Amino acid sequence: MNNVQSGILESTPPVSRYLIFSLTEQGEARRSLRALRDIADGRQTIVGFGQSLVLALGAIVPGLRTAPCYAGVGFDVPSTPFALWCWLRGDDRGELLHRAKRINRALAPAFRLEQVIDAFTYGTGRDLTGYEDGTENPKDERAPEVAFVRGQGDGLDGSSFVAVQQWVHDLDRFDAKSTQEQDNTIGRRRSDNDEIEDAPPSAHVKRATQESFDPAAFMLRRSMPWADGSCAGLVFVAFGTSLDPFEAVLRRMVGAEDGIVDALFTFTRPISGAFFWCPSMQDGRLDLRLLGV
Structure with missing residues (x-):
């Protein structure tokens, strides 16, 4: 798997910066993408393209689409599509700042930077609620099997x-719950990360266990916590060979299957949601042949 954006397989770094761009000058897009291709190494800088950009380039990426939106009782799951997404990984916030400025310059004027989110690793890889994040992540040789397309031909493999998704936590509301209520919200005990067998059906683990689909x-x-002033939460990031697994889990979480809403919605809400396609690498650069670049 030496043709993949290898940073996808690595554990989350000490700090990250996410850059989200819209397309403003379609005629300049290819030039800007060629410049980005020379910057992004696929390890410390991971790049994804949205459906609108792919269509603007007259290309087709089978399986790429726009994220769905949902509405439930007292909550919304929005769809906020964008043209381009960059995940900057590192251990020095200053270096990330300068790398982001270089990318922004390379992409102008075709792309406009719409949002910057700074994230960090908390403890041993925990959500800000204190619970371990990504417990069910596939490991070892299973990880690339889950994350990367195979057998679909050059440009896709x-x-x-x-x-x-960017989620905003109401940590005061979560902290007001008893320890048992908190554990039942997640479906695991914070103390030892063991799954609670008799957790209520609304517990997040009960809603989202991947093998249950x-x-x-x-x-x-590869999710990471974020904080900005008085607001904080989680940047949820999930890679796969298709977008079907994420959509299946999300539908169950919002209660579209059986009317049972995930207990996460008692204290947190997503404020964004977007799908992107992350191309493979060729000779150390982004392989953009599918986009005609």
Whole structure:
């Protein structure tokens, strides 16, 4: 798997910066993407393209689409599509800032930077609620099998699809719950990360266990906490060979299957949701042949 964006397989770094762009000058897109191709190494800088950009280039990426939106009792799951997404990984926030500026310059004027999210690793890889994140992640040789496309031909093999959501936590509301209520919300005990067998059906683990779907909804999660002033939460990032597993889990979480809503919605909400296609690598650069670049 030496033709993949290898940072997808690596554990989350100490700090990250997510850059989200819209397309503003369609005629300049290819030039800007050629410049980005020379910057992004696929390890410390991972790149994904949205459906609108692919269509603007007159291309087709089989399986790429726009994220769905849902509405439930007292909550919304929005769809906020964008043209381009960059995940900057590192251990120095200053270096990430300068790398982001270089990328922004390379992409102008074809692309406009719409949002910057700074994220970080908390403890040993925990959500800000204190619970371990990504417990069910596939490991070892299973991870690339789940994350990267195979057997679909040049330009697609080694690529990946990614679902990205920014969630805002109401940590005061979560902290007001008893320890038992908190554990039942997640479906695991915070103290030892063991799954609670008799957790209520609304517990997140009960809603989202990947093996409970048919077909199984395996994803490679690389989520990280974020905080900005008085707001904080989780940047949910999940890679896969298709976007089907994420959609299946999300539908169950919002209660579209059986009317049972995931207990996560008692204290947190997504404020964004987008799908992107992350191309493979060729000779150390992004392989953009499918886009005609």
